Amino acid sequence: MAQAAVTTRLKKLINTPETEVRDALEGMAAAHADLIRVEFDPNVIIRKDAPRKGKVGLVSGGGSGHEPMHGGYVGLGMLDAACPGAVFTSPTPDQMARATKAVDGGAGVLHIVKNYTGDIMNFEMAAELARGEGAKVNAVVTNDDVAVQDSLYTAGRRGVGVTVLLEKIVGGCAEAGADLETVTNLAKKVNANGRSMGMALTSCIVPAAGKPTFDIADDEMELGIGIHGEPGRERTKLKSADEIAEVLTSTVVNDLPFKRGDEVLAFVNGMGGTPLIELYVVYNAVNKYLSGQGIKISRSLVGSYITSLEMAGCSVTLLKLDSETTKFWDAPVHTPALRWGV
Amino acid sequence: MAQAAVTTRLKKLINTPETEVRDALEGMAAAHADLIRVEFDPNVIIRKDAPRKGKVGLVSGGGSGHEPMHGGYVGLGMLDAACPGAVFTSPTPDQMARATKAVDGGAGVLHIVKNYTGDIMNFEMAAELARGEGAKVNAVVTNDDVAVQDSLYTAGRRGVGVTVLLEKIVGGCAEAGADLETVTNLAKKVNANGRSMGMALTSCIVPAAGKPTFDIADDEMELGIGIHGEPGRERTKLKSADEIAEVLTSTVVNDLPFKRGDEVLAFVNGMGGTPLIELYVVYNAVNKYLSGQGIKISRSLVGSYITSLEMAGCSVTLLKLDSETTKFWDAPVHTPALRWGV
Amino acid sequence: MAVTNRQIVSWLERYAAVVAEQKQYLTGLDAAIGDGDHGINMDRGFQTVLVKLAPVRDNDVGSLLKTTGMALVGSVGGAGGPLYGTFFLRAGAALDGKAEVGADELVAALEAGLKGVVERGKANRNDKTMVDALAPAIDRARQYLGEGASLEDVLAAAADAAEEGMKATIPLKALKGRASYLGERSIGHQDPGATSSYLMLRALSDSVAAVPERASRSTT
Amino acid sequence: MAVTNRQIVSWLERYAAVVAEQKQYLTGLDAAIGDGDHGINMDRGFQTVLVKLAPVRDNDVGSLLKTTGMALVGSVGGAGGPLYGTFFLRAGAALDGKAEVGADELVAALEAGLKGVVERGKANRNDKTMVDALAPAIDRARQYLGEGASLEDVLAAAADAAEEGMKATIPLKALKGRASYLGERSIGHQDPGATSSYLMLRALSDSVAAVPERASRSTT
Ligand SMILES: Nc1ncnc2c1ncn2[C@@H]1O[C@H](COP(=O)(O)OP(=O)(O)O)[C@@H](O)[C@H]1O
Ligand SMILES: Nc1ncnc2c1ncn2[C@@H]1O[C@H](COP(=O)(O)OP(=O)(O)O)[C@@H](O)[C@H]1O
Ligand SMILES: [Mg+2]
Numbered sequence A, B: 001m002a003q004a005a006v007t008t009r010l011k012k013l014i015n016t017p018e019t020e021v022r023d024a025l026e027g028m029a030a031a032h033a034d035l036i037r038v039e040f041d042p043n044v045i046i047r048k049d050a051p052r053k054g055k056v057g058l059v060s061g062g063g064s065g066h067e068p069m070h071g072g073y074v075g076l077g078m079l080d081a082a083c084p085g086a087v088f089t090s091p092t093p094d095q096m097a098r099a100t101k102a103v104d105g106g107a108g109v110l111h112i113v114k115n116y117t118g119d120i121m122n123f124e125m126a127a128e129l130a131r132g133e134g135a136k137v138n139a140v141v142t143n144d145d146v147a148v149q150d151s152l153y154t155a156g157r158r159g160v161g162v163t164v165l166l167e168k169i170v171g172g173c174a175e176a177g178a179d180l181e182t183v184t185n186l187a188k189k190v191n192a193n194g195r196s197m198g199m200a201l202t203s204c205i206v207p208a209a210g211k212p213t214f215d216i217a218d219d220e221m222e223l224g225i226g227i228h229g230e231p232g233r234e235r236t237k238l239k240s241a242d243e244i245a246e247v248l249t250s251t252v253v254n255d256l257p258f259k260r261g262d263e264v265l266a267f268v269n270g271m272g273g274t275p276l277i278e279l280y281v282v283y284n285a286v287n288k289y290l291s292g293q294g295i296k297i298s299r300s301l302v303g304s305y306i307t308s309l310e311m312a313g314c315s316v317t318l319l320k321l322d323s324e325t326t327k328f329w330d331a332p333v334h335t336p337a338l339r340w341g342v
Numbered sequence C, D: 001m002a003v004t005n006r007q008i009v010s011w012l013e014r015y016a017a018v019v020a021e022q023k024q025y026l027t028g029l030d031a032a033i034g035d036g037d038h039g040i041n042m043d044r045g046f047q048t049v050l051v052k053l054a055p056v057r058d059n060d061v062g063s064l065l066k067t068t069g070m071a072l073v074g075s076v077g078g079a080g081g082p083l084y085g086t087f088f089l090r091a092g093a094a095l096d097g098k099a100e101v102g103a104d105e106l107v108a109a110l111e112a113g114l115k116g117v118v119e120r121g122k123a124n125r126n127d128k129t130m131v132d133a134l135a136p137a138i139d140r141a142r143q144y145l146g147e148g149a150s151l152e153d154v155l156a157a158a159a160d161a162a163e164e165g166m167k168a169t170i171p172l173k174a175l176k177g178r179a180s181y182l183g184e185r186s187i188g189h190q191d192p193g194a195t196s197s198y199l200m201l202r203a204l205s206d207s208v209a210a211v212p213e214r215a216s217r218s219t220t
């Protein structure tokens, strides 16, 4: 079974594992030349018109294999630069240092970092380098994954779905001309008000590894999966979409907790190998569950926005909204992956 | 192997095969209440503000399992209504008749039909019903799939990727207030200037069937696959993304044929189970091949816009552009799946 | 002798049961040269037919068949929906208002149904479609009628001819429908629609043979 | 007796070869409790190290180690990159300008490297990280130095201690890095970083033992 799965899922539209990231970056550069420019060695995706004088620069980054995150979010009203690492491996400090320099318009730069040991340490080294060159750099860490308990005994909750929402909302704020402190505080607020949980039906395959990161039986699913295929809370029997949606959503709701009367942005995300029709089935169940709880969905996002290569599965992210975050969510955005209002 | 593949790929985020389409439609209705309304029995997705007085109504439809097509394209500047059939099965005449009535603003209605025997016959019956009630109805058939030779000895080329581009371009024209004849002629022009070809790495599973539509070895791919998993031109050994892109693109280029100096819209589409990073790898290869041919990509679209459930694979569509089609491609659109300029 | 509305209902119910039972088989045939949904489509359609017939079982033969056609058109989709739907709508139109019909009327109605299928689908014989089961069946029925055969014999002969026609689709290259995309690769496979059409005519012959006319009379 | 720049180069080349050879093994360990890329990351890093070292093989020990650290920081990514990068940068800084170094200097440099790893990663002993291989190795080396052991014996003892520390990570519950997400489920698996750290120290001991001091002298 596992063996069969292995060989079956090895099928990828790539040339070689070594060239996959570079080929994809060249493809992005060609497809979105109106929005971004891509530099290589170190690899950085930069907003075409960066640096924007007087605008706080937003820089994010992480391993590749999560597309469209982060490169797909570079553009007006969102990120100024993204640093793509090797597949599932955080980028290196020279990338973030270059990105920081390229987008620094004099108002300082905010690093948006997902909470993984590697990402934290590489961004820290990059910030040290950038500050050494006189840049003003703040960092915000996203850690919204409720599947991992946040305690002294772990590296802390992982950064997942909220990162996408944060990049959009904080991007709107920075575009409006807010200063570094304001932008940084908003970023912290967004992270503090969002929670996520994911699940997987199948494993992904790191191309360089050439086999599934984990084996999973045909009647099983992994609850609380990480976006790198890290095992989650528990391995259970496959359940219906309604049951899965209820487990994910109720766990998220109870963690913050979200309360009756709250207005939320509901984000149902596909892991990369899940078709849109299934995401709408899940969204329908999430919507029914939340209305039952008296929680109002005032904004929504359904699609594959933070993925794990070809993994089949989904995640549910809820973000408690207020007038400020709603305003900046609605603000115009024009990136390869998210666009509205322009 | 096949057996393993079967059980592995059977994993879906659904409740039951019977309820999948309905659940997904309810999810769409909830997620996009600002853009669309959904009627059930007969199932129709209707633009929220339809009928628009004096505007030609655009109605499309087809089997479910191709999301976001067609329901995801209902909204300003694109379709007025879409009729979702059972998975991979064309909708029924009562659906198209209802959609036609719901969007008829007095300027007539255009049916956009993909060239499959079932779709053609059901839309024909629907048109007969609608005309019986006094509606002015034209129909345009898309048949851009070069994998199937168009001859007296087949049902003709299948309608695939061009359908998406046609719905956008003709939608822009109808939104601008053109009359039924103008809209119909533009639709025919778009279809005449576009060609597509697809391939699959894995099969999809029709939920009601419960097993892959076709078996494919771990080192094989199907070239010329249809969006319902219909076998294509040939079964070959798995090739690199560059080789695959060249086969698809060159076949498409030589069929129309596209010539040195032509300006095209290049559309690299994912089949549902293929992650975005791989689509950019393919787009990069398509771009290199076309520049080598002296064909200029002046517009592009990369993503999963016409899918086959969880099938892994891609298709390449090229559309020869002129000032009119370019203008209407660029025109504002606001639908669940495509949005810009507004 | 005649076929009563009761026998028509038992035919349609019997065929619905056969389709449900053969669902996987028909779908498998379609997976080989089509898109693997023919059994699913036909089963969805005839389950709907059962629901729609329940309240009108005592209606005349024509209206029973038209109800069946409408149910199929509205629930099957695909190629099968319009084709089988048209078949029953046309057959029903030919038998408007009749509580029971003679063998010649019944055969004429089936012929009208076939005519509708051909108008809708534009298939010729040997295009590897349901027409290849229906057309020979009508021919054989006409021949038996001419020879003064009994109703049972006429319908049994028609079913036999449909079966032969169905089997004869195996070596054919498909020229219509999804299977035609396969060109040469469609050769060697039995056409799913021809198969469902054969099963339909066999069910008709079986039900008429099974429900002795007198018994049915007594109930009307 | 001393370790020459030549021996340092042969150590780094030997370790690069070991990592390439053990790539799948290290990645497998990481797949069990992490994200399955440690071997891939380390191999990418040390292939880069080989490229960067080639033109500067004759540089002093400090600059060779700093070159290695920079190469790792710039190519590995993940947690391994900053940690191994910091390890070599700090060790190199401690040996600035030296064409050859004594046993005590070398151990002090390794200790500086460990200090850097701990500052960067904030791991304590028994958190199930590379620290659990490095720290005991430094302790054991210090002990042997104190007892006046030879360079070869000091490094062999350090490698042995690292191996014990590596094995001792198996029963531990991870408190740092990706493995900590697993909580109890991390118990029973050997830590990949501790494993690559053990292999690094074993390669050091092997290269020093393999290249007799006199031979190296003669080339400087
Ligand atoms: N033009 C046609 N005329 C008559 N019968 C046809 C035609 N096209 C297809 N068919 C029949 O329809 C069958 C397929 O039906 P079905 O699978 O339900 O529809 P679809 O092909 O839309 O999935 C074929 O086996 C064939 O017998
Ligand atoms: N905070 C830390 N301090 C020291 N070592 C750590 C820490 N976090 C992780 N490690 C080491 O890093 C190893 C994982 O490295 P690697 O797989 O390359 O990075 P990543 O976890 O980012 O994929 C772990 O096995 C562990 O030994
Ligand atoms: Mg990693």
Ligand SMILES: [Mg+2]
Pocket (backbone or CB within 6 Å): B088, B089, B090, B118, C035, C037, C078, C079
């Ligand atoms: Mg079908």
Ligand SMILES: [Mg+2]
Pocket (backbone or CB within 6 Å): C030, C034, C035, C036, C037, C038, C078
């Ligand atoms: Mg079919």
Ligand SMILES: [Mg+2]
Pocket (backbone or CB within 6 Å): D030, D034, D035, D036, D037, D038, D078, D178
């Ligand atoms: Mg790792």
